[in-house]
Amino acid sequence: xxxxxxxxxxxxxxxxxxxxxxxxxxxxxxxxxxxxxxxxxxxxxxxxxxxxxxxxxxxxxxxxxxxxxxxxxxxxxxxxxxxxxxxxxxxxxxxxxxxxxxxxxxxxxxxxxxxxxxxxxxxxxxxxxxxxxxxxxxxxxxxxxxxxxxxxxxxxxxxxxxxxxxxxxxxxxxxxxxxxxxxxxxxxxxxxxxxx
Amino acid sequence: xxxxxxxxxxxxxxxxxxxxxxxxxxxxxxxxxxxxxxxxxxxxxxxxxxxxxxxxxxxxxxxxxxxxxxxxxxxxxxxxxxxxxxxxxxxxxxxxxxxxxxxxxxxxxxxxxxxxxxxxxxxxxxxxxxxxxxxxxxxxxxxxxxxxxxxxxxxxxxxxxxxxxxxxxxxxxxxxxxxxxxxxxxxxxxxxxxxxxxxxxxxxxxxxxxxxxxxxxxxxxxxxxxxxxxxxxxxxxxxxxxxxx
Numbered sequence: 001x002x003x004x005x006x007x008x009x010x011x012x013x014x015x016x017x018x019x020x021x022x023x024x025x026x027x028x029x030x031x032x033x034x035x036x037x038x039x040x041x042x043x044x045x046x047x048x049x050x051x052x053x054x055x056x057x058x059x060x061x062x063x064x065x066x067x068x069x070x071x072x073x074x075x076x077x078x079x080x081x082x083x084x085x086x087x088x089x090x091x092x093x094x095x096x097x098x099x100x101x102x103x104x105x106x107x108x109x110x111x112x113x114x115x116x117x118x119x120x121x122x123x124x125x126x127x128x129x130x131x132x133x134x135x136x137x138x139x140x141x142x143x144x145x146x147x148x149x150x151x152x153x154x155x156x157x158x159x160x161x162x163x164x165x166x167x168x169x170x171x172x173x174x175x176x177x178x179x180x181x182x183x184x185x186x187x188x189x190x191x192x193x194x195x196x
Numbered sequence: 197x198x199x200x201x202x203x204x205x206x207x208x209x210x211x212x213x214x215x216x217x218x219x220x221x222x223x224x225x226x227x228x229x230x231x232x233x234x235x236x237x238x239x240x241x242x243x244x245x246x247x248x249x250x251x252x253x254x255x256x257x258x259x260x261x262x263x264x265x266x267x268x269x270x271x272x273x274x275x276x277x278x279x280x281x282x283x284x285x286x287x288x289x290x291x292x293x294x295x296x297x298x299x300x301x302x303x304x305x306x307x308x309x310x311x312x313x314x315x316x317x318x319x320x321x322x323x324x325x326x327x328x329x330x331x332x333x334x335x336x337x338x339x340x341x342x343x344x345x346x347x348x349x350x351x352x353x354x355x356x357x358x359x360x361x362x363x364x365x366x367x368x369x370x371x372x373x374x375x376x377x378x379x380x381x382x383x384x385x386x387x388x389x390x391x392x393x394x395x396x397x398x399x400x401x402x403x404x405x406x407x408x409x410x411x412x413x414x415x416x417x418x419x420x421x422x423x424x425x426x427x428x429x430x431x432x433x434x435x436x437x438x439x440x441x
Contacts (some may be wrong), residue, residue: 019252019256019259021263022258024259024260024263025266025267027263028225028263028264028266028267029267032208032267038422040401045408046269050264053264054261054264057260057354058256058260061253062244062247062248062253063253063257065247066243066244066246067243116414123250123361125244126244126248129241129244129245130245130248133245133317144245145249148245148246148248148249148250149250149251150248150338152258171206172202172203172206173244175202175206176202178241178245179202179238179242182241190235192240193413
């Protein structure tokens with residue numbers, strides 16, 4: 001069962017959002033070695049483990065930044081579970097035989113399991129949005145990418161050599177088209193329901 | 197109909213609605229459940245995409261990469277098992293010959309110091325007037341993650357506002373060196389190191405690095421020898437000089 005109480009380890013999630021170098025270093029010192037040890041014991045090597053760690057941190061950052069992730073369990077177990085699931089998925093994709101050796105130093109609670117699952121669901125949502133975007137026409141891709149960064153619409157118009165008014169209109173049309181395509185995708189409803 | 201709806205959602209999320217429109221929007225959000233449901237669904241997609249292309253995310257990725265290399269063991273202990281190659285006896289001879297050839301090239305070339313060994317750019321934080329702070333932030337963000345080409349367009353925009361700003365000129369020049377636009381960089385640096393600004397000795401150091409990157413070693417020495425001993429650049433200039441001589 002999940003509880004609503006925020007765990008003191010929320011500080012690590014906040015540190016990722018704030019790009020706090022000191023606490024990011026601390027995550028590397030305190031939590032990453034366990035993940036590397038686990039992956040190395042399960043058909044992996046250190047280089048793959050480091051890639052998984054970076055991906056996991058980025059997913060946590062994305063979720064916290066866009067959905068306001070509130071941690072109700074220790075960061076250690078939550079982070080380990082995310083990395084572990086990512087690694088098992090990678091092994092599955094590559095067709096390797098998976099051998100799961102649990103790390104006994106960690107106590108995985110229901111809370112950690114639930115939170116890691118939600119992060120996984122968030123990641124699936126995010127992947128779907130980006131894959132739909134990648135299938136759109138070049139102009140829409142460009143205008144959405146540029147228009148959603150901090151760049152002003154005037155800069156976007158200048159870069160694409162179109163008028164300001166047209167850039168604004170096109171951005172709105174492209175975003176509307178993108179959201180329609182996302183909503184039409186077969187996986188969307190399930191993923192939206194899972195997360196909300 | 198939906199286009200109109202999304203226009204309104206985008207304007208609200210980008211905070212471009214007038215106060216009255218914003219208040220009306222928020223009132224509708226509170227009162228109309230289907231409107232609010234449509235908005236939050238749109239927002240959940242919009243926020244994910246907005247984050248995906250944000251400069252903050254680029255900086256975060258950079259920080260994680262830095263932490264990763266900081267806590268990485270020495271290169272020789274990081275080799276994955278799969279990359280180990282077992283040699284048959286005859287292959288040792290071949291390997292030894294290859295090593296000899298590599299060694300010849302290494303020793304022929306590695307006596308010269310390289311740009312990459314000396315060009316360490318610290319993260320920058322620009323001092324700007326409030327009307328240009330947004331552009332400056334973009335310049336900083338791109339420069340600090342090594343997107344020098346993008347940073348350059350922002351330095352140009354800043355210099356359009358303040359053409360004589362030595363700080364912007366200096367960072368523009370370092371970005372130009374990074375992307376190998378040497379002629380423009382060298383001209384700009386020359387103006388800076390012949391001028392009275394606090395960036396004069398820094399500019400001379402970067403001018404020397406630019407020459408180093410172009411392998412014009414004589415020019416590197418000429419520039420380094422004129423860096424005054426009272427400046428912070430003197431020590432590294434001497435180090436590079438002794439490596440060159």
